[in-house]
Amino acid sequence: MTLPKQLVTLIVTLLLLVFLGTFLVTVRNTRDYLEKQLESHAQDAATSLGLSISPYLGQMDLATVTSMTDAIFDRGFYRSIRIEDMQGKPLVDRVLPVQLEDVPEWFINMLPLTTPEGEAVLMDGWMQRGRVVISSHPGYAYRQLWQNVTDTLRWFLASTALALLVGVLLLKRVLRPLKSVEGQADAICNREFPILAPLPRTPDIRRIVEAINRMSAKVGQMLDELERLAAGFRQQAYQHPVTGLANxxxxxxxxxxxxxxxxxxxxxxxxxxxxxxxxxxxxxxxxxxxxxxxxxxxxxxxxxxxxxxxxxxxxxxxxxxxxxxxxxxxxxxxxxxxxxxxxxxxxxxxxxxxxxxxxxxxxxxxxxxxxxxxxxxxxxxxxxxxxxxxxxxxxxxxxxxLESGQVSGATEWREFIGMALERDCIQLLYQPVVSCSDGRLLHREVLVRIPQDLDNPEQGSLLTAGLFMPQAERLQLTAEIDKAVISQLLGRLQNSPDDRAHYAVNLSLHTITSAGFMEWLASKLAEHRALAQRLIFELPEYGVVSLLDKVMGMLELVSGFGAKLSIDHFGRSFSSLAYLRSIKIDYLKIDGSFMRSIDASRDNQFFVQALAEIAHGLEIVVIAEAVETESVWALLPALHVDGAQGYLIGRPE
The missing domain is CATH 3.30.70.270 (Reverse transcriptase/Diguanylate cyclase domain)
Structure with a gap:
């Protein structure tokens, strides 16, 4: 439950408790007062009637006694009037049943009023001739009590509604900065570091906002310093001091x-x-x-x-x-x-x-x-x-x-790749990516192969993507290959309900810039919405910065279906690390050139660890490529690398 809802609930509970206490005290006091009034009313009537009929009772003029008694009883304020002799024999007995039209029966049963009797002795000189016993009718008291209860309840409901309205408005105004703080915290998690202004007037909330602002500025500053440190080290260790090119x-x-x-x-x-x-x-x-x-x-x-x-x-x-x-x-x-x-x-x-x-x-x-x-x-x-x-x-x-034809030209490659797509000869292999902490499977990377002999695809060797994808990029065929890979993978997952693993699919930068691919991918993911959450799309780093808008569009598209985005072969270029904040990727794969000799290179170790710290500050999972020796595998946890991929972990299958 949110804080405003908790505060409103607390206010309503307190108002209910206050009302209940006030209501019970008011009802009890009112009932006590009315019962005392009934008792006083009955006693006064008994005394007055006794003085009036005493002379006539002494003369045994019962007709006059009855007439005077009826005159008082007919006014309707009395429940019973009884004239009796000294032996208790009733001479005149009048009783009016309690019937109230304006007061609910359940209310009368819930709050019964006692009607005390008033008594007076009838005298004839110095001799006692009888007595008069009167009890007041409780109808008026019940109506007054009912009116008091309903008026109190109406006032409470009206005041409560007004108090809640004013309270909610005040709470919204007072707690509005907390909503901004929540948005600020989410922004920090999303690798943004805003500062809230202006500060709220409420002292306590003002201190909270000031603390969050300081934290946001400090975290942003720490990441900036770490990025500058990593960039400075990379420049010193890997770039030529004169030209700035890779050394x-x-x-x-x-x-x-x-x-x-x-x-x-x-x-x-x-x-x-x-x-x-x-x-x-x-x-x-x-x-x-x-x-x-x-x-x-x-x-x-x-x-x-x-x-x-x-x-x-x-x-x-x-x-x-x-x-x-x-x-x-x-x-x-x-x-x-x-x-x-x-x-x-x-x-x-x-x-x-x-x-x-x-x-x-x-x-x-x-x-x-x-x-x-x-x-x-x-x-x-x-x-x-x-x-x-x-x-x-x-x-x-x-x-x-080259001249003898061992390297095919553009025409031969176009025909070969086109025929492979037409015959659906694209084959998928899978290489595991595991956690460095416990060795559990994180996901599998999808690797693409094309049979060298398309007439006999089950026989002969397979061509790796490193051989035909550069030619496909040059011939603008990468989108067709990537579509075939995605379609085949989704079909495999749909037909393998027991498989719950995630799969990483490499996409060419030519693909995401080709006309119609984004629309095709959106429709494909919509068709397989449940499976889309198990896909990770990988883009190579070498062109991400120059195509940042396209990459952002790709991220927005896939994340909308629950899929994730990864940057592959990170570290080859010398672009600023700051762009990682804007694209909010999920995975970062460090290029294998840093890994093959990292156990013997302190510089590579420092750079990889600094990069991992920056990525973790941005909630990015860091994976090392080309892990092929036990010494490198043993070193990765100390460098804060999350996952690993390579022939030591598992070959493509």
């Missing part, structure tokens, strides 16, 4: 994680970009000019990187830059290389360089078979060959394999 350490951890994560990275290219004669430029122009050149180079390369959604740019050291792109069709590689060449030649047009030969590009192609060191070696060898070719040249390692 070599961060890039190498990311590269190793990507190569070991076939779910998200099965094909791609590694581009090594090196400025020519940068040491000589530094010596001749000075370090300030050298830093300015590096910043300009980073800016030009970032323009290229932003054109490739699945990419990571890094400043390795000195004049060396690296760009990892998770796409790999032959025409795409050539397009990427030409964009990098344009970026390099653009530096010459700024006037900073005297020589139009700015730098060179070496490209290593990843086909899912090399290790990180092997891929780096191939890209480095390609860079040396490019330097031997001439000014601003690029070279691709293993170009013969």
């Amino acid at each position: 070599k350490r961060f890039f190498m951890d990311l590269l190793v994680n990507q190569i070991n994560s076939t779910e998200v990275f099965s094909r791609g290219v590694l581009c090594l970009v090196q400025l020519k004669d940068f040491k000589r430029y530094n010596d001749e122009q000075g370090y300030s000019a050298g830093d300015a050149l590096l910043e300009s180079t980073a800016g030009e390369l970032e323009k290229v990187s932003k054109q490739w959604r699945r990419s990571q740019l890094a400043h390795l050291a000195g004049a060396d830059f690296a760009l990892l792109v998770e796409e790999g069709a032959g025409e795409q590689i050539a397009q990427l290389a030409e964009q990098l060449v344009v970026a390099l030649t653009g530096l010459y047009s700024t006037g900073r360089l005297d020589d139009p030969d700015v730098g060179h590009i070496g490209i290593g192609y990843f086909d899912g078979c090399q290790s990180a060191s092997e891929l780096l070696a191939e890209a480095d060898m390609a860079l040396r060959i490019a330097q031997s070719k001439g000014a601003n040249e690029w070279h691709l390692s293993r170009a013969d394999e």
